[in-house]
Amino acid sequence: MDHAVSVGQRRKEPEVMRRVGLKMALLAVVAFIAPAAAWDGLNVKNCTWCHGTSGQGYMVAPRLAGQRPAYIFKQIRDFREHTRDNPFSRQYMWGAVAALDPGAARDLAAYFATIQPKPANDGDPTLAAAGRTIYMEGIPEANIAACYACHGPNGVGVRDIPRLGGLAYFYLKARLEQWGQGYHSGVGTPMPIVARQLGPAEIEALASYLSFVR
Ligand code: HEC
Ligand code: HEC
Numbered sequence: 001m002d003h004a005v006s007v008g009q010r011r012k013e014p015e016v017m018r019r020v021g022l023k024m025a026l027l028a029v030v031a032f033i034a035p036a037a038a039w040d041g042l043n044v045k046n047c048t049w050c051h052g053t054s055g056q057g058y059m060v061a062p063r064l065a066g067q068r069p070a071y072i073f074k075q076i077r078d079f080r081e082h083t084r085d086n087p088f089s090r091q092y093m094w095g096a097v098a099a100l101d102p103g104a105a106r107d108l109a110a111y112f113a114t115i116q117p118k119p120a121n122d123g124d125p126t127l128a129a130a131g132r133t134i135y136m137e138g139i140p141e142a143n144i145a146a147c148y149a150c151h152g153p154n155g156v157g158v159r160d161i162p163r164l165g166g167l168a169y170f171y172l173k174a175r176l177e178q179w180g181q182g183y184h185s186g187v188g189t190p191m192p193i194v195a196r197q198l199g200p201a202e203i204e205a206l207a208s209y210l211s212f213v214r
Contacts (some may be wrong), residue, residue, distance in 0.1 A: 043112060050092065055112045057120065060088050062171045070160040072109035076100060078185060082134030086150070086183045119166030123208030131209025134202055143198050148207070152192070155213050165213030172207035 052058030055065040064072060077086035080100070080189070097105070099188040123131075138146035152158055155165035164172070179185070179195035198206070 008175075044108070046096070047108065047112075050096070054115050056118050057168055057171070057186055060171070061067075061092070063117060063120070064112040065115035066166075068111060068157045068160060068162050069106075069109040069113040071162040072112060074107055074160050076105040076109070077102075078187075083187055084185050084214075086178050086185075088174075103175040110188065117163070117166055119214045120168040120211045121166075123169040123211035124204065124213070125208070127208040129213055131205035131207070134193075134206055135209060139202070142197060146195055153180045155210055165212045166200075167210060169211040172210055173203055174201045176206065 047064070048055055050058065050061040052061065055092040057063030057065075076097050079089060079097045082090075083185050084092060084093070099110075104107065134144070135147045135151075138144045138149075147155070147164070150161050151164050152156075155163060160175060169175075176195045176198060177200075179192045180198065185191060
């Protein structure tokens, strides 16, 4: 719909600008249609109507934009196999990926990974410095590992270790709490052991800090 608007606006401009404008609009339409067509009729809107425009996250559905493709692929498998059993995972994701074959899952993971992620910026700014210290250094005396060691600088992630920088405060907090409450994510992930040692204040600080990281 954006394309129609931009073409309309260009009509008021001089002839040269108008032609360039139309060409740009056509290119934009082609670029918009091309990736969706690659999925045998599978529509990215099946995901973005919950995960928000461009996969930037919406309400309880986390941002997928810029997430590590290997991590997205693994989570889809874990939803399908019901090993990721968080309340919202059961409620929303078990059904959403039930009919997704591995090829389509891989294509969707690759698609979302290429979108530039935007930070949620919705944590408590006064807790960000404390969160950053835990992220970078852990809490050695409490045996809490540095998140940095696995999730990397600015929480960008690597391979199937997820990007954390800029995810929503509410989502990060819920994930960290739920491991401590005995919910699972994938098989063999270190996170239940890491998260079980975190208290409520530490979780709030970490989730606040990470929501601002870009
Ligand atoms: C009905 C709403 C809904 C639909 C449709 C939906 N999702 Fe989700 N998705 C969610 C919610 C809610 C969560 C958070 C689950 C949790 O809190 O454990 C989630 C979580 C995820 C995660 C985990 C992200 C992370 O950071 O761990 C991935 C990956 C994912 N969805 C991919 C998809 C894909 C791909 C599609 C389309 C095939 C899709 N989702 C469709 C609601 C939805
Ligand atoms: C030993 C490596 C390691 C350390 C240390 C570690 N993580 Fe993780 N983290 C992982 C892996 C691997 C996953 C993916 C889990 C899965 O596959 O389900 C993950 C997942 C997460 C997620 C889920 C993200 C999402 O999109 O749902 C959060 C949040 C998280 N880690 C936060 C932290 C925090 C905060 C710390 C520091 C207190 C930390 N991690 C320390 C390896 C680590």
